Amino acid sequence: MRSEKSKECIFCQKSKEDRxxxxxxxxxxxxxxxxxxxxxxxxxxxxxxxxxHLPTLDEMTEEEMLEHFDLVRRCTRALTEAYKPDGFNIGINLGRVAGAGIEGHVHTHVVPRWNGDTNFVTVVSDFRVIPHALDATYAELRDKLA
Structure with missing residues (x-):
């Protein structure tokens, strides 16, 4: 996925900005x-x-890999403290055929899950439910990851 204003990868663009x-x-x-x-x-x-900007895990250095998965662990801890989920989906989609929305820049999804949550439709279609304001989520999690 490219940003609307640039042909640069959205992860590359956002990580370079001071915003x-x-x-x-x-x-x-x-x-x-x-x-x-x-x-x-x-x-x-x-x-x-x-x-x-790396397309696969194979191209990550040992340092990048260790920090990457340490941050995944920190995410689960912060989300557990903030939202008390019953579990997590943690995944990496490599390549368009595997479902990568941002193809070409490897990344790991950390998705909190609750018993009875109904967002399974996102797995089988392009339907999206945004049940919580992003600004509120950002405010709730920012300090927990610091």
């Missing part, structure tokens, strides 16, 4: 960052992405 709250970047590590998904499957749907 973290407007871009919903919750946390910046040395090699990776955490950003809210602006088309969330559930409230608190986060993504962890490296700063470098």
């Amino acid at each position: 973290d709250s407007q871009n919903y970047i919750l946390f910046r590590g040395a090699k990776n960052f955490v950003i809210l998904n602006t088309y969330p499957y559930n409230p608190g749907h986060l993504m962890v992405a490296p700063y470098r």
Whole structure:
């Protein structure tokens, strides 16, 4: 997925800007960052992405990989504290055929889940439900990832 104003990858563009709250970047590590998904499957749907534009996990350095998955763990802790989910979907879609919406820049989805949540439709169609305001989600999670 490319940004509307640029032909640059949305992760690359947002990570270079100094507008973290407007871009919903919750946390910046040395090699990776955490950003809210602006088309969330559930409230608190986060993504962890490296700063470098890499299409696969194979191209990540050991440092990038270790920090990446440490941030995934930190995301689950922050989401657990903020929202008390019953579980998580954590996944990486590599390639368009696998469902990658932002093809070419590897990233990990961290999606909190609750017993009885009804957002399964996002798995089988392009239908999106945004049950919680992104600004509220950003405010609730920002300090928990610091």
